[in-house]
Amino acid sequence: MEIFKTKEALKAYLKPLKASGKKVALVPTMGALHNGHISLIKLAQENADIIICSIFVNPTQFTDPKDLEKYPRPIEHDLAMLNDAGCNGVFMPNVAEMYPSGADENWHIDLGKAEFLLEGEFRKGHYQGVTQIVKKLFDAVEPDVAMFGQKDFQQVLMIKNMLAHFKLPIKIITCPIIREDDGLAMSSRNIHLSETDRKNALVLSKSLQFVADNFASYSLNELEKQAKSFYHNVEGVELDYFTIANGDTLEPSKSKDESNLVALVAAKVGNTRLIDNMIIK
Ligand SMILES: Nc1ncnc2c1ncn2[C@@H]1O[C@H](COP(=O)(O)OP(=O)(O)OP(=O)(O)O)[C@@H](O)[C@H]1O
Numbered sequence: 434m435e436i437f438k439t440k441e442a443l444k445a446y447l448k449p450l451k452a453s454g455k456k457v458a459l460v461p462t463m464g465a466l467h468n469g470h471i472s473l474i475k476l477a478q479e480n481a482d483i484i485i486c487s488i489f490v491n492p493t494q495f496t497d498p499k500d501l502e503k504y505p506r507p508i509e510h511d512l513a514m515l516n517d518a519g520c521n522g523v524f525m526p527n528v529a530e531m532y533p534s535g536a537d538e539n540w541h542i543d544l545g546k547a548e549f550l551l552e553g554e555f556r557k558g559h560y561q562g563v564t565q566i567v568k569k570l571f572d573a574v575e576p577d578v579a580m581f582g583q584k585d586f587q588q589v590l591m592i593k594n595m596l597a598h599f600k601l602p603i604k605i606i607t608c609p610i611i612r613e614d615d616g617l618a619m620s621s622r623n624i625h626l627s628e629t630d631r632k633n634a635l636v637l638s639k640s641l642q643f644v645a646d647n648f649a650s651y652s653l654n655e656l657e658k659q660a661k662s663f664y665h666n667v668e669g670v671e672l673d674y675f676t677i678a679n680g681d682t683l684e685p686s687k688s689k690d691e692s693n694l695v696a697l698v699a700a701k702v703g704n705t706r707l708i709d710n711m712i713i714k
């Protein structure tokens with residue numbers, strides 16, 4: 434497995450491979466890898482010949498400086514996992530390599546109304562930061578395909594809007610959410626959960642599963658009300674939002690007849706903010 438710290442070195446590695454017709458996949462991550470990330474690498478291997486995983490904790494998408502500071506960075510563990518998974522190359526630039534003129538350089542694109550909903554409401558400017566770095570990663574790798582997890586449902590929509598904005602010919606593949614045996618969605622931030630938090634965190638997947646299992650039996654309002662009631666008696670868990678939304682617009686769903694419905698949740702569990710979602714239909 435090759436390791437690259439500069440765009441120049443990465444491009445030099447990829448150039449002859451692309452010239453010989455190899456298809457390249459990019460798996461962007463912020464490191465602290467788990468089996469959710471590895472599932473993206475495996476799916477990438479089914480869709481391309483050369484797999485590049487990027488590890489970069491992107492400062493411009495963090496709205497809480499403490500969250501950025503305490504983001505886990507177990508780099509040796511990450512490299513071992515990627516090597517075992519058969520990843521071909523890891524791109525791990527530093528901040529100066531990705532933001533040569535400073536992390537506050539000018540960037541603003543129209544991502545549509547959905548930018549300001551849900552995560553966009555609680556993490557203002559988050560998707561400008563995400564699309565800014567993903568565009569830089571796309572420019573560095575020029576991949577044929579790029580893999581993103583459904584766990585960050587809104588992120589996938591935003592990245593597709595960014596691709597449309599720049600008319601980039603990259604295929605986006607959305608990968609299913611990988612969960613722990615008890616249902617908790619795998620996430621790098623799970624490492625911050627205390628033993629009690631870890632138990633309490635199950636309320637996210639349970640409330641989503643409730644909606645999926647009972648969709649036929651209740652109205653949308655009743656489903657949302659009952660799902661939110663899961664959070665009433667869980668000490669140390671603070672719900673940011675729980676919504677059943679249209680999967681294209683992320684606006685609250687108006688009718689059960691809509692063809693593309695997803696339940697999305699974000700909650701603080703102890704000091705750790707987690708998100709999760711389930712596609713209902
Ligand atoms: N449980 C999961 N299943 C599938 N894909 C996932 C899972 N968790 C994260 N991903 C995907 O991996 C990619 C990199 O995500 P990231 O490095 O931010 O990890 P994360 O576990 O989501 O961390 P965080 O705690 O920051 O949310 C994203 O496309 C994300 O959606």
Ligand SMILES: CC(C)(CO)[C@@H](O)C(=O)[O-]
Pocket residue numbers: 461462463489491494563566567585588
């Ligand atoms: C796509 C991404 C790597 C951009 O920093 C990040 O938002 C993530 O890990 O989901």
Ligand code: BAL
Pocket residue numbers: 494495585
């Ligand atoms: N996986 C989403 C990246 C973030 O929380 O900033």
